[in-house]
Amino acid sequence: MKLILIVDDEQDYVNIMVQxxxxEGYKTLAAGTxxxxxxxxxVVTPDMLIVDWNLPDRTGLELVKEVRAQKKFRKTRVIMNTIRDSExxxxxxxLEDADLYFTKPIKPEIFLGKIKKLLE
Known part of the structure; x- marks a missing residue:
């Protein structure tokens, strides 16, 4: 079973992601900061991170940069999922090696299809 860590401070959105x-058979964990x-x-090495940009303590992009700097996460897939939609x-x-960038709100079928493809 593939493990996905959802990093988002909006609990309602985390609940939507979990649902x-x-x-679809994925195990989920969540963090708000x-x-x-x-x-x-x-303590865990997830198969994927789904990261919001706007977090209370630091940016999600900073998290992605830290994760990508560690060898143990080289195979971990990263999706930025945020309301920020500028090019x-x-x-x-x-440039920080995110695999995909989705703006909120997502289209569930497309989002799931991309996740399945990335985790093949």
Whole structure:
């Protein structure tokens, strides 16, 4: 079973993600801050991170940069999922090695299809 860590401070959105992912056979964990995510990442190596940009303590992009700097996460897929929709934000995410960039709200079928493809 593939493990997906959702990093988002909006609990309602986390719940939506869990309701979308778990019926598809994915195990989920959630963190509301970069600090909480980093603590979880000390003990688990998820197959995927779904990261919001705007988090209370630091940006999701900073988290992606830290994750990508660690060898144990080289195979971990990263999706930025945020309300920020500028081209410059998308370019910044891809330059930090995000695999995909989705703006909220997502289209569930497309989002799931991309996740399945990335985790093959």
């Amino acid at each position: 979308l992912l778990e019926p 970069v600090k909480d995510a980093l603590h979880l990442l000390e 410059s934000d998308q370019v910044a995410a891809y």
